Amino acid sequence: MSPDFSYRHLYYFWVVAKEGGMARAAERLGMAVQTVSTQVRELERSLGYALLKPAGRGVALTDAGVAALRQAEQIFQLGEQLPAALRDAVGSPTVRLVVGISDELPKLAVRSLLQPVMQEPHLRLLCLVDEFEDLLGDLALHRLDVVIADRPAPPNPNLKVYSHSLGSSALAWYAPPSLYAGARRGFPQSLAKVPVLLPTSHAAVRARLDQWFERMAITPNVTGEFEDSALLKTFGAAGMGVFPMASLVHDDLTALHGVRRVGACEGVEEHFFAIGARKKVLHPLVQRLLPVER
DSSP: OOTTOOHHHHHHHHHHHHHTSHHHHHHHHTSOHHHHHHHHHHHHHHHTSOOEEEETTEEEEOHHHHHHHHHHHHHHHHHHHHHHHHHHHHSSOOEEEEEEEETTSOHHHHHHHTGGGTTOTTEEEEEEEEOHHHHHHHHHTTSOSEEEESSOOOOOTTOOEEEEEEEEEEEEEEEOHHHHHHHHTTTTGGGGTSOEEEEOTTSHHHHHHHHHHHHTTOOOOEEEEESSHHHHHHHHHTTSOBEEEEGGGHHHHHHHHOOEEEEEEEEEEEEEEEEEEOOSSOOHHHHHHSOOOO
């Protein structure tokens, strides 16, 4: 290997390969496109092979690039494990789990989904909430151990991830005390009269809710739409409107927020998925989250 070889250059190439283009990689790295491009060219010069080639508006890997990416995956995966290994060597052992949570998921449901790992005696849990696409990017860069979302990862040859279903929960409608009587009267047609809060189309369940309204011949009186499920629940509980929520969180929702269940949203379910990066060694707590295959 050339003495000019730089692991920093390799890291920039790794990000470009994951993002599928210089511009997206530069945005994720917080650098100028020209700077990233120059660093990758330096890597190619030091290795003696072209690693990337133009592909539409982005780039694709050459055969040499595929081999380089395979090695880079192992190098940076091991590098990210170094801080935890050092902490364990000099102090009390901890098991660190970094979870990305898609912002449209009910946060009370996330707590239930993570229950299989909560009894780990030396757990250090880090939960990060963001938009689904950004979480997948961070997962591909091994900044996250797992993503919890309401949909599986879309097919993408640049994203080597897997999706496992964690189950589903029927949806129900909930109302604050001030709206409960009106919502119950003639439910579900009452949803055309009382104020209704909905998730935006950002959430996978929104399309299923729209289809439910169409089947029931109801034009809902929508007074608010929210990308974040926590905001939807907060504004609903404060009296702004009747809102749908996964029945999985019924006990916590009614106890903590004082809302009451109006009725079922027949045939509509919220789905939950755990999405992980493909690694030779899977994080043991991620394995614990996944359902046992029979």
